[in-house]
Amino acid sequence: MRRPAPDDPSIEGVTAPENRLINHFFHDFKGGLSTVIMCMDALREGIEGPVSQDQDRWLEKAERNCQHLVSLIDDFRDLTRMEDGSYPPEAEPVDPAAMFEQLSQNVADEAARRRIRTAFDLPDGLPGPRMASPLVGRSLTRMYGVLVDCTRTGGLLLTTVHVQGTGPRPELVIRIESEGVESDAALLESVFDKLSQAGAGLQWGRGYTLLFCRTAARYLGGDLVLSPWPGRGTRVDVRLPLGPPGQDRG
């Protein structure tokens, strides 16, 4: 069966109004949140006079919620754009070594709080900085956020990275293993079913984060696979091509 290309004009008529509606919604919703966030910041900075410490803490928490909503909205929007092929090709310099350094810093606090041991096993031969889609860093950041949450208190979160293929476009092969409840393969796969999120959400149902990461990985020409880590927990295998994006997509 021919899957119609998104820019097929005959299909435009079917999808366009729906997409316009969704885009419009994203815009209005994010605009509203942005204004609220700006107001919170201004308030905390004393634009209308000083705020008490309690109030500041309260506002900070509310602002974090707001920021979380913004990133949710961004993810949802980009998820739909990746699915219909209208995600803009962008590139930014990505240095894999620095990226993993950053990722390990991101998770450090939460890991320490819950006594999770994190280990990053990086090879010496990681490629140098490259132009790659901002989706790479963004998806990995999101994913580690979920993985730390899913690792049991006092458990291990182990990351093993190697590079596959040489030349202009090597592939990063990342295996992340998280100690916790071992789920069967079917339950893990159901995490990616958009419509049954609610039911599968016991352990991995962190919103649509993993779905977003897999969609991004596939969009970039790689993949993300969840499998049981026998006897110990769950394993995530990610392949991500590193190189100038836009080469193999128009």
Add this chain to the structure above:
Amino acid sequence: MQTEDRPTPVKLPPVEEELAQRCAWLIRLRWLAVAGVFLGALAAWLLATGLPVPHVAFCVCGGLILAYNLLFLQILRHLRRQEISTVAWGRFASAQFLTDWVALGVLVHLTGGIASPLLFFFVFHAILASILLPPRPAYGHATFGVLLVGLLALLEGAGLLPHRPMEGFEGIDPRDLRAVATRFLFFATAIVFATHLAGSIARRLWARTMELTRMKDSVEAAFHRTRTLYDIARAVNSSLDLSQVLNTIVARTTVAMDGKACSIRLLDEEGRLLKLSAAYGLSDSYLQKGDVDPARSPVDQSAMTGWAVQVPDVAEATAFQYPVEALREGIRSVVVAPMLLRGTAIGVLRLYTARRREFSDEDVGFLMAIASQGAAAIENARAFHHLEELEEAKAKFVFLVLHQLKTPVASLRSSLSILEEGFLDEVDERKKALVARMVRRVGGLQDLLHDLMALGSMKGRVTGRAKGTVDLSAVVREVLDKVQSEAERKRIGIDAVLPDGPVTMSGDADDLDKVVGNLVENAVKYTPDGGRVSVTLVADQSRARLVCRDTGIGIGEEALGRVFDEFYRAGNAKQFAEGTGLGLSLVKRLVDLYHGDIRVASKVGEGSTFTVELPLE
């Protein structure tokens, strides 16, 4: 004359029709003959030339001709009602001629035998026969006429029949063998000659007529087919409803091919069995015979390789999976054309006829063309269906996303409210105003989620939910209660004119509450302080009309056409109040679902009037 199997949507096939008309012509001519006989008798009596027989005999003769002509007319009408062959029509014509010869023979005898002036009429009859009949029967009839006259002359000459010469025509004595023979010879020659001449001219005309008839017929058939192909192509391109397109194809093909029935069978998902997708002209019992397995039906098997296959006679065919059922259904001949999609057969189109028929290359080519149109329709519809599924999944996804956003937005709002109400520490007026603004803004986000979900939940609904009966008047009253406090705050007076009794309609109270609520709330929202809003509900037996009028900011001309668009908000509305830009879209969609009608009239600075009409049954 050969039997034709051309498509003839009405009446008889062209050749039979031609013969029937000629027989009718013969009958019409005979009325003239009857009139002639009676007139002759009358003239002879008036002129007293003295007929050799009493007028009564002559009149009886005329009466007999009249009687048998009436009989023939009845037979003609009877024959026209049923499909009979050209041979039968020929027999009918011959029967008429024979009867005529005998009648004419009697008349000749009554008017002087071989000397009778009526002898000339035999010539006319010979001409008629050779026009109406093929050469051999025409000569047969000529011979019969000649022999009849010869026999008459012999009988009269031998005195076995009385000779009744007419006055003034007594020139020949029937016993004068030489005179009689001479006269008979001339008569016979004239008859044969007339038959030959008229016959050859008539045959040439006949051939031309037939040629023209056939040409007209094939041009009509070609036109009809082109038309059919065109109509089918149009149906394929204009409709994405597969079963509708396939049903159009089978029905139109049956008519255009002058067939009995037509069906389309498509390969199932495993590509093993041919399952029925559309049929025309076939009985339910025949259709229930089961799926066709190409492995057991060589006809379909070879059609699936890409070439159309003919079965001229099902009774003689061995390559058919259900021959018994087909014969019972009255099917005689079948063509199976493959439905090709980029060279691969995805199904077959079958045409059935009730009469035995050999299909021409043209017929087969036409069926192949139609079958490929059908394949294109199937591809279109499948692609569209696939797309619809994708869209549906996407819509569901968005719905779930919105649902997931609801909780965090609600908790954001309550945490801001806690701040606003000073539960943490005292907030001064300026801070309070800013926090209130944030609370209101987050409330706007909640509205946005709510409205978009309401809009989204209507996707896929094709009719208003008929959950029961709703009193529209009560719905309006509830809405008016709800806006009461806001109207009082803005010092807006509300005039309501509602009918005394209930206005009941079938539907869902929530739906109608959304319609009325959005309109009335908008009216209050976009009317400056101190304005007026009027809500009028009137109803008759079949329709209810709700008019919501305000003295608000109004809608500019450029915005009037767009106020029902999703997310559209007119410039002055944005300045004046908060809104999601979805409320009126929701109203419009709901009104459409209930087969109602919504109109808006407005003038900037003066106010707006929204009129909703809803059918009550």
Add this chain to the structure above:
Amino acid sequence: MEGKAKIFMVDDDTDLVDIVRSVLEAAGYEFASAASATEALDIVDTVAPDLIILDVMMEDLVAGFRVVNQLRNFDAFPQNRKYEKVPILMMTSIQQQTRMKFSQDAGSRLLPIDAFLEKPVKPRALLQKISELLNR
């Protein structure tokens, strides 16, 4: 000098305009605003701004781009050459909806703006960006 600079904000979100006004006026700037591209172009000469903060999606999807075009396309609008040195800061949440990477295109011929900030913007980041642009 910097403290008296006049900032002209074009955005249809009145809440946002109000809070930015508070922030900027507290920092000593003069402030003016317009709620649509049309209004902005109508009053820009009267306002005579030193810096323009511009949203993209207002009365239509590309209203902001229309303003940029009119203020920067001196061939078509020679009277606007006076704004050549007036920085334009685009502040919007629709980055990816336009299929344009603003931060890369900022200052390019394609989108001749001077800076881009994606909403939500921190007041401090906004003040810093404004001061940066004015002191260039």
